[in-house]
Amino acid sequence: MTRDGVFEAPGRINLIGEHTDYNDGFVLPIALPHVVRVTAARRDDGVLRLSSRQAHGVAEVRVADLVPGAVTGWAAYVAGVVWALREEGHPIGGFGLLVDGRVPLGAGLSSSAALESATALAVTELSGVGLDRRELARIAQRAENEFVGMPCGIMDQSASLLARERHALLLDTRSMETEHIPFDLAPAGLALLVVDTKAPHRLVDGEYAARRRDCHRAAELLGVPALRDLTGAEQDLPDRLARRVRHVVTENERVARVADLLRAGRVREIGPALTESHVSLREDYEVTVPELDVAVEALLAAGAAGARMTGGGFGGCVIALAAEADVEACAAAVRAAFAGRGFGEPECWTAVAAAGARRAGDVPAR
Structure with a gap:
């Protein structure tokens, strides 16, 4: 098990199926080439240290002290993933995480879900926590719902984690069943x-x-x-x-x-x-x-x-x-x-x- 690595997750465009995901409906997104990249390194002191190439300042908090409201702004999406994993009993310790976001902000292309997804993949893989991609999507959604306070559905995180190149992702948001449908224009x-x-x-x-x-x-x-x-x-x-x-x-x-x-x-x-x-x-x-x-x-x-x-x-x-x-x-x-x-x-x-x-x-x- 390595102690560091670089992980990336894409933003998404939803081809069709808007506002159906929180009604247990069907959505059809694609992932974008634009990604959020997270450089992660494990720490032995139980501290989560968060920084970004696009934002000033550094956020630091002990992982044992993570509760909703403890971290705000962009860093809440990262800290929220660590909090959600720990809430469900997964042994996630301290990390240094550097974020480099290339998904346009404020454009509705799910830069937040990309950040959550890259973080979830990084901290679980480097901690030796084996969760499948659907479970990671659920964890990332919980982070946004309960830690950040945004009542989103699960489409964005699922698209970021499950999409395939040259395919659209047909997702049943109730059963989490998926189908990769060719989409090469x-x-x-x-x-x-x-x-x-x-x-x-x-x-x-x-x-x-x-x-x-x-x-x-x-x-x-x-x-x-x-x-x-x-x-x-x-x-x-x-x-x-x-x-x-x-x-x-x-x-x-x-x-x-x-x-x-x-x-x-x-x-x-x-x-x-x-x-x-x-x-x-x-x-x-x-x-x-x-x-x-x-x-x-x-x-x-x-x-x-x-x-x-x-x-x-x-x-x-x-x-x-x-x-x-x-x-x-x-x-x-x-x-x-x-x-x-x-x-x-x-x-x-x-x-x-x-x-x-x-x-x-x-x-x-x-």
């Missing part, structure tokens, strides 16, 4: 364009929690364990709750439709489902903002086959399926639309499906 002459709108997240934590409460209240009123157990989208509920239900039920249906098309090699045909998802997120779930909506409208007008916001909403990124030959025109259309509305300049780039978390230098699974 280049042979079809297609690309996945990502538009980081740079829109500041507006009340995202509180609004995210409010949507989750709406869903849980609707499930309670309808007498089902979770909204994934409903057989129809239209339910006799107060208007706001009825719209939340409609989004979740139809979004699960869209995930199934897109997965079927990808299995059949009909990737060009997934575009309409992406656009339908955005409309539902705008009208029924109410998590878009003007920058997201303007980007989608501009992309579709420029010839994209489909476009939608990705992530929790209230800012962040839009994705679009487009012909490779149309990518530049689509990006130019978004920039022009943003300039016309007085928005800041967006950042546009293309994404490919990358591998999940690994020790630096390891050959990823395919």
Whole structure:
């Protein structure tokens, strides 16, 4: 067992299945080439020492003193993983951890889950704690839920730890069953364009929690364990709750439709489902903002086959399926639309499906 090592975990884009993971639903993310890298070294003094190339200062705390609230800011995501592992009886001692994050912050691409996943892989492997990737994802989710205080689902950590290169990850968030579905756009002459709108997240934590409460209240009123157990989208509920239900039920249906098309090699045909998802997120779930909506409208007008916001909403990124030959025109259309509305300049780039978390230098699974 070695005492040190370098571990990296990717951010993610969710192709479709937004806000279904905390309703025991289905999601279909890919991992990104952008990673958070954690350089880890075991310590014998029981101290957790945390530093980052992107942030000033160093956080130090004894692992025996870790409780929610003991560490704040970016370091809480790291300390929370160590806390969650120890809470479940795993012998994690002191560590020095240096973080180098390359996942864009504030873009809704799950930099926090990437940080948690790289940390979980590093401290368990170097401590000789044998946990499978699904269990590591659950531990990382617990760290974010209970230590950081963000009520996220398990999609982001699962994508970061379980994804495969050139594949999308179909995840049943209730059973944790997975399927790796081919997602390689280049042979079809297609690309996945990502538009980081740079829109500041507006009340995202509180609004995210409010949507989750709406869903849980609707499930309670309808007498089902979770909204994934409903057989129809239209339910006799107060208007706001009825719209939340409609989004979740139809979004699960869209995930199934897109997965079927990808299995059949009909990737060009997934575009309409992406656009339908955005409309539902705008009208029924109410998590878009003007920058997201303007980007989608501009992309579709420029010839994209489909476009939608990705992530929790209230800012962040839009994705679009487009012909490779149309990518530049689509990006130019978004920039022009943003300039016309007085928005800041967006950042546009293309994404490919990358591998999940690994020790630096390891050959990823395919």
